[in-house]
Amino acid sequence: MTTAEATKTTAPEAGTEQHGLKAHSDGDWANRVPVQTRSERPTSTDVADFAEVTGREAVWKYTPVAKLGALLNGELDGSRIPVTVPAVAGATSEWIARDDARIGRAGVPEERGAAAAWSAFSEAHLVTISGEEHVTAIVRRDALDAAPRAAHTVVEATPHSRGLVILENTGSAQLSENVEIVVGDGAQLTLVSVQQWNDDAIHLSSHYATVGRDASFVHIVVSLGGGIVRLNPSIHLDHEGANGEAFGAYFADAGQHLEHQVYMDHNAPHTRSRVTYKGALQGEGAHTVWIGDVLIRQNANGTDSYEQNRNLVLTPGTRADSIPNLEIETGDIEGAGHASATGRFDDEHLFYLQSRGISEEEARKLVVRGFLLEVINQIGDDATEERLQAAIEAELAESTK
Template structure:
């Protein structure tokens, strides 16, 4: 069955909002009731009520599995990690009252607020290199107790860098990651989730992009029992560019969730969102929610988001929800798309007509499907490792 397009734009649990006019100074006369930008934010967990699972931004998440991360006591001590020693990149721990914390965004929900309330020190990675450099932050010894973490990644003006967050092993982790891209800087941040089978991971990423700056944010999620990673990218300076890319592969019983928010709040900003996922095995569940907001201030915006899911077996579920809010008619372009389906029979026929077995043809199709995102990582060693990881996933059961 070929992929089918969906242009669903409802808020899926959030109340409908009304479009209003604007005052002469550009301020909205009628603030939309449930627009993404109007959501309540706080760094204090006590400001949020207990999660029931009926909330619009939690309705797809198996709440019972992450009770300790939402309501338990989190260990806020430093997380064990190693960082590549490379010129042009510095790494340090800073106190929670440091002025460099809190610049990129604040929690919109209880899970992120619980982590923010609990962490003791933040890990700061600063990129100053004027030529492209790569730094890898490796976290692999987190253990099975509930933890809180806070990371700040800053690219200084006109710097160039790639920062890879490698997550492996056991974990019960709730965290916030702030990304600050300075004027004219070009930064790529890659978050790789290859956790152990029983790991639980809640992560909120917040990014702010400076004038003529560029951020490429890439998520690759392959491991863990439950992973919920939500990036919010704020293009709040003229000429800012943001790309949010993701690849995920859910096996039996896995819940992989990504809620992406692209906020255009300045003239002539550009964004692209492209997430691709594959599912196989009984109970495999993926959730992708994409919110794009083009504010009244964001004239000349160019934006597009899409999500594609490839279903490899029965018993899986893929929820895909694109949302687009536009508050100005003066834009270069905006659109979104979502598709979920099985293998394209024409692709399989083409490969089989050239002597490739059906099982191998299926592997090639899935591999190419996810490789589009993985090859955007400008680090050959990481690309090769992730290609091997996808191959291992496919070796288990593509022919089901």
């Protein structure tokens, strides 16, 4: 459905109008019902099907859209972006044309930013994981520049394969992209997206995953760098027995905007999902946004789902928006729930550490380190985990200067 189709209206039948309901002078609002849930959002790969962003839309209202004009309304360079993928057995890397049948299987944009990137790209970068022996593939994007770019990436795990794919983003960039993930039946795939951009970088990224029968998919986001980072994963558990897990860790400094909108779609019986995002904020104007949407469809009986977001505020002048949403269309489920909390240090934790001879400054570092490393340690690649731990140490060192 396109946006244009979504706004079509029909006149009410005679005698069914609500008493006292009259059209206002600002438009025919009486016959237009706003989108209330994630599952009702219009979708399209054509940017022309979406109106220009004002910042008042539900999907954009927490984002500094005034700084995104080049990516939302400008002309994007859709040529190949520079990527480096070290050769490894069991993983292949290639470029495919935009009309290739392997594109468009995992999801479709729900907003203008993603549609603009989809409309502009000329070729997609395809990474394929195959074979039952576990394989790790690292995709490095570190040679972009400040020119507005569009990109499209497809990651596929063939049936019964096992793998880890790490997307490493560093340097300067003004990038809008779509990432599709296709997890075959019985496959086990972990995809990690690491944002360690320079302070001037702007990155809009929409991830779409479809998970096969009895397959398992783990999606991990680590956002530590970039002026504006907006990464929105949508995981669709489309086949019976599918398992989806989404983890996120983020550390926002002064003036930095880090946003993650997570969608977990249960669209088959006996599916399971877990969502855990944890963030820390320090410095004037540091802003994080987490929105978690879970949909349990009518046919998803036996679903087991839980989502949570935790934010640790280290200094005054920060803002953390945290919004969990749960939509359930069937009563035949194993369980579903959500939780959200934002606060300062736990005084009991600090007291416990200080009572054992640890200074208050070091105690605070230990608390933050343990808070975020719960997510970092899910990655499963020692070198990447060590590098990110060092990055977090550097962030904490800045906070004590």
